[in-house]
Amino acid sequence: MRINCKACGHKARISSRNELSPTFIDLYCQCLDVNCGHTFVMSLTYSRTLRPSAGAIDQLLFDRLSQLPASQQRQLFDQLSTN
Ligand SMILES: [Zn+2]
Structure with a gap:
């Protein structure tokens, strides 16, 4: 600086x-x-975030997925494995 x-x-x-x-x-x-x-x-x-930390994105994704019902989680993972 x-x-x-x-x-x-x-x-x-x-x-x-x-x-x-x-x-x-x-x-x-x-x-x-x-x-x-x-x-x-x-x-x-510190002013502001321009792009969130990769760790924060992973945590956000994990939190969001864990809130979904098990059937919906399975459906998403099935879709991922077919692509
Ligand atoms: Zn001076």
């Missing part, structure tokens, strides 16, 4: 991080320009 100093625009580095929650992290940053030396905190937040 590229961070720039908000004071001078020079490249900055993340010196440490504080994970306040699994979706919100404070990043402690330090400007790499020796003539500036600005230190500041940036926040990193």
Whole structure:
């Protein structure tokens, strides 16, 4: 991740991080320009999912199938095996 100093625009580095929650992290940053030396905190937040995790899709499918009556489950698996 590229961070720039908000004071001078020079490249900055993340010196440490504080994970306040699994979706919100404070990043402690330090400007790499020796003539500036600005230190500041940036926040990193989770925004949204673009494509669900493959594991989540499998779980969703399993949950959906397990809610179906046994006869309907068998019918679906029979259809899968004939294709
Ligand atoms: Zn700076």
